Amino acid sequence: MNLPIDFITRTGGLLGEGQFAAFREALAKEPPVSIRMNRLKTDAVPAGGHQVPWCGSGYYLASRPTFTFDPLFHAGCYYVQEASSMFLEQVLTQYVHEPVVMLDLCAAPGGKSTLARSVLPEGSLLVANEVMRNRVQVLAENVTKWGHPGTVVLNNDPADFAPLGELFDVILTDVPCSGEGMFRKDPVAVEEWSVENVTLCWQRQRRIVRDIWHCLKPGGLLVYSTCTYNREENEDNVAWIAEELGAEVLPVEVQPGWNISGNLAGKDFPVYRFLPHRTEGEGLFMAVLRKTGESEGDMPAFRQRKDKKTKAGKEKAPVLPKDAKGWLVSPDQYAWTMEQNRVIAFPILYQSVYEKLQAQMRVVCAGVQVAEVKGKDLIPSQALAMSVARDETAFPSVEVSYEQAIAYLRKEAVVLSADVPRGYLLIRYKGAALGFVKNIGNRANNLYPQEWRIRSGYLPEQVSLVVR
Incomplete structure (x- = not known):
């Protein structure tokens, strides 16, 4: 790897000569492959894997499987995530013990969002935001596949959050770096690196944190994270947040055997650095800060977004199909609404938060989209198939072979045996739900989302799966 001269000089000065030599040697090696299991959907352990020390559901794999051709990957049974990023579990489990409203501000593609949703106390709400429109759909897909109903996905700039006021108990800023x-x-990251870009990044990171700071409650937690090594984007920015915005930097208990590095910039506050020659993973920096000071009081008068048009006069409320409520476990725990032709169930505990977000922000998805109404038909949605809140008795299911599962995920025709019932059926592979079909007798209409389908017509001669 041909590292830029300026990077060598700067990082060598930060690490020291001996450490930098080991660091550079590690960069020449193949990175480890790691995944995190979704314990809401499976108790399986990856074949031949060993556990990520700081994450109870994280595993290193002996080799890289063909994730695209693994139906359990598409079922949301696991997420492919860099092991260092899983350290977020330690932060949340050590500091968050009661239900919270948490914002993941720069969330795509969704690794830290799905991890947070897995370890937050039950009764919490996770808001995952992504400013880039071409990335937010990937975030929404991954959050939907994870299957927890207590989520909202937004597509907004950090500055858009200001009118919401002190809404969040926890904010994760995994800032662009x-x-x-x-x-x-x-x-490409090597080719695009420059000192000038580092400067642009630390300045942009401060703007992002400043924009969102007013939305964090006093006493709330800010988790600041990057995937870079330099001090400007890391320790220097943490110092700036603490001094300029008003925060206390908090320690996280770690085990010595994890080989996590601390503060390399001569500062006296705790931070957590993952360096590839010391830890089994890629580069990561994380710090935890608690907001000090008192509440800033009410924000300026709440204004509805310009593109949220109010309708004059009273309109007849759409009739909610009664059957849909029977498709979720504990339907009374949800507020049920019709949004255009979609039936949405959202945790009633946070309905007021959801309404506030709807009025001000661009909501991509929220809660569980249970069904879609087309004429007289009530069609169960893909989000319902993925949801852990789905009533397992609501639909007959059909277990399919590996070949049938791949055909289904390619949105091809699926041939079912003649003895399966007609109507909407849930397709399963190794017990995991993949999605719905409508069996009309002579054929089964594949209802898998077109935008989620496996586009490759190629199938490896030898398929390696995470769970055999």
């Missing part, structure tokens, strides 16, 4: 920690995975 110069990407030094991804060098051995992404050659």
